[in-house]
Amino acid sequence: MMKRYSISTAVKAAFGVGALSLALVGCGGSDGKDGEDGKPGEIAVDINSATAVQTKIESASYDAAAKTLSFEFSLTNPNGVAVTGLEALTDPLRIAFGRMGTRSEAFTPYSLEDGTQVTGRADGDEEIWLSYRNASKNGVPMTGTNNWRPTRDCPEGLNCLSYLGEGRYRVTAPEIIDTNGLDYDYDANRINGIYLITYGVGQNKLKNVEAYYWDPLTEQSVSSPKKVLEMDTCTSCHVGQDHIRHGNYGNTADGCGFCHTDYTQYSGSGIDGEGNTVEFNFDGSIKGLVHAVHTGITEGDRRELAKFNSVIANANNPAFTYEFDGAALDSEGNPKAELNFPASTANCQSCHVSYTTTEETLPEGLTAHALAWFGDKDVTSCQSCHGEYHKGSSLVAPGEEGATMVGCVTCHSSQDGNTRGGAFRHFAGHEQASSQAASQAGILVGASYSQIAWDETSATLSFTLNLNKGEEAVTSLHVPRVTVYVNAVDAVKPDAYLAARTSGSATANPDGSYTVTVDASKPNYGLPSLAEVIANGADLAITSSFSTCFKNKSSTLVELDGEGNCAGVLSANAAKTEFVKLDGTPGAVRASAVDYDNCASCHNNDMVARKGAAHYRNADVHTCAQCHEAGDYNSLVVRVHGTFGKAHGRADVHQLVSSANCSACHSDLNFGLENARSTPMRWNKGDASYSSPQAGVCASCHVSSSYEIGGGKDAAKSHIESMGGVVAGSYEAAMLNSESCLTCHSAEKVAELHKQN
Known part of the structure; x- marks a missing residue:
């Protein structure tokens, strides 16, 4: 392409066309060549004009002699167009850096009140993620407050963030490793990793996060070495980074682990039930925080209890670690209410893979660490909910060279045939009867309906209800009360409940079944009566709600006492709605625009986020609609x-x-x-x-x-x-x-x- 020249209108008028032609010929030079082509400009968008950004780390290495981390990455918009200008911003990046290691490497010996030296952990060989960037608060090791920043931490005279062209950047981070007194350093034999945080950059405050892992021996990238949860586990409830704490730091458990490592602790203080000030430390790992937040009390309340001198349970169970699962405290230090959260840590399978899964059948991307939860290998995991339940008496075991930190797993272990496994106590239906959780066992009880009779003259509906746990009958000896609701749907187009919800009375029979009688004559809330819609050919929708008495920490049925009270644990059933015709055959199922699986991904413990007498545990959307019609x-x-x-x-x-x-x-x-x-x-x-x-x-x-x-x-x-x-x-x-x-x-x-x- 020839170079273009611009001649002003005034020049054109002075020379005329012919004179201008001669002038141009005279300027051509002796070689007669055109001018050389200019270099094409860079196709890019400035960081202040971009509406979204994404990074891709291309390579990383650590020079042990120079103690310097280096890596290169590209910065583009979602369409792949290069984004420029990052290096000119005041605080564009935050960088976490770490590696795989063991619990022993991050363990600091300590003394008990009686002078006993605790010199090690029973689970010291367990692999965890170690941060190269540790901080401390009140002498307690922690991470998460010491990410490396190119503009803040770069030595004077050195350019730590440079632009390489075509949307590519290079970070040079000298002296980045600071383990803050913990006895470990760089290890080229372990998988290393970077968490790159693009922290609210440009005029539009754009954010992006990326985890990158590599093997220093080959300098090749590898997959996450300790991924224990599928991403959908978190994002099914927390949809998007804006709906999880620290949104600028991403919303994956994998990323959170760069800062909230397994050895992270926080310090706090509170007031016990007697008004005494108590100083304490609590688990600051991502596992500990997630367990604590999801035990029932809301995250905001837990932060309030942890940091602002509110009432705590006791010195052994401070904020984040109540011995009772999920209750906020009143002014006297007593729990206000029972479990009050839709996703409960009392059911490990709310977040973790099934205990029946093997390493060979793990979902794609998960590592063998995903299976550790039901192996009871972690000596501190239980404490994230239960605290020091035995007030410290069973947390250490004496040895020749000092005590060893053993936590709860010495007794509560599922290994070697021990049926007192802690993990197995937290959910039902795993075929180890002596360890099943009573609080969850109610979901094993189902309801069936037969001998349906309709008396049009008296507008009375009656039927037989049977409750069973597998082949075992669940009767009035185990159930204090049964509530039954009945509605109806159009047999051809069942997209709504047609009648006013009607309650039935349940009477126990000698054979263990119940006879349910329903007065179908009364309309309500402006809706027709059940009798009217049955006369028009509608199908029935029946919901039974009840709680079953189980032996504590098991799924073994327990009979009520003489006054109808349960000496064990009352566990609510699943409260699923059944659709049947008057002849007892399956009826038309109410259509719903909502997919129940979407509800259950959050509400996997209770369909409602608050407790109340009129609400069912684990109810499906049809059951909710019995009262709250679509x-x-x-x-x-x-x-x-x-x-x-x-x-x-x-x-x-x-x-x-x-x-x-x-x-x-x-x-x-x-x-x-x-x-x-x-x-x-x-x-x-x-x-x-x-x-x-x-x-x-x-x-x-x-x-x-x-x-x-x-x-x-x-x-x-x-x-x-x-x-x-x-x-x-x-x-x-x-x-x-x-x-x-x-x-x-x-x-x-x-x-x-x-x-x-």
Whole structure:
């Protein structure tokens, strides 16, 4: 391509066309060649103009002689276009650096109050992740506060972050290793790793994280050496980095482990039940924090208890480690309530792989470390929930050269045929009866229905209920009370409950079964009676709720005492809804736009995040809808799941999913209004108001009191009604609607506006 020249209009006028031609010929030079081509400019976007960034570490190495870490990475936008200008920013990167090692390497000997020296750990050979960047607080080793920063930690006169061109950068980090007194150093025989944090860079405060591991002997990248959880385990509840603490640091357990190592501890102080100030340390590992947060008390409350001198249980069970699982404390140091969280650490399988999984059948990407939880190998793991349950008496074992830290696993071990295994106590159904968890054993009990009879004259429905745990009958000797609810669905188009929910009375029979009698004559909440819809050919939906008495720490049934009390543990059943026809054959199953698996990924211990007499443990969506019918948005979806921008209305669970993310609850097929039900949705059971089907779907969020976009909920309500929708009217008005939301809001448009694609 020839070089281009620009001649001004004034010059053109002075010379004229012919004179200009002669002038140009005269300037051509003796060789007659054109000027050389210029170099093409770099195709890139400046960091301050980028809307998203991603890094890819290409290589890394550590020079042991020079004590310097070096690595190169590319920085691009999601389309692969190079991003420039990172090196000019004030604080663009934070870097964690570490390697695989053992617990013994990070162990510091200590003395007990009686002078006994604790010189080692029983699990000292267990592999853990060691950080090369340790800090300390009040003499307690910890990580997470000492990430290396090129602009802050670079020695004077050295350029630690340089641009190489084409979106590639080089980091040079001298003297990066500082283990802060712990007795380990760089080891070229271990897998090393970098966690690169792009920390709120550019005008748009962009963030990105990347973990990179390599073998120093070959300088080749390798996969994560200690990945114990699938990513979906966390993100099924915490959807996106914005919905987990330290969002700038990512949202993977793998990444969290770079800072919250297995040996990390935090120090704190609190006031015990007698008003005494207590100084304590607690587990700051990612495992310890996750266990503690998910025991029931909310993360905010735990931080309050840990750091602001609130009441704690006792010196052996300070904040984060209550001996009772999941209860906040009142002003007298007593638990306020029982377990109160949808995902419970009392069930290890809420997060971890099945205990039946072998190393050969682990999900792709997970390591053998994923199996360690049920091997009871960790001497401190139990303490993240239970604290020093035996007040320190069984945490160490004396030896010839001092005591060894043994924790709980000396007695509570599943190894060598010991049936007192701690891990096996935390869930039911693992075929080791003496170790099954009573708190979870209720899910093993199922209900079946037979001998259904319908008396049209008296509008009375009756049937036989049998409860069984496998082949074993569960009777009134084991169950204090049974509650039965009955509703109905259209046998052809079962997309809603048709009647007012009706309760039945259960009477125990001598053979261990129950006879259930239901008065189906009464309408309620503006809905027809059960008798009316049965007469029109509807199928039945039956839900039984009960708790079963089990022997403590087992799934062995225990009979109630003479006053009907359980001497063991009362465990709630799964409260699943069954659909049957009047002749006892399977009935039409109520259709739901929500995929139950999406609910259960968070609510894997309780379907509700709060306890109450009217709520069922582990209920499916059909059971919830017995009271909170699919359209009962004002009392359920808006109040709990429909707060704009948050999945939940409760402040203590705002760090979870966004209600703008349809896929958090719905499958890819259920984003559109095409899936709206055919009958009106109950808007408010208090005044028996109803919405038209499509309007109810949209209004569940957009007419929420928390909706603030545009003109807020009033503008959204006005728009819905202008298109023929009914937000809160009579059942008849909602049934006779001619709403036209679908004219504009197709499934594709809904997905687009809610950022699903």
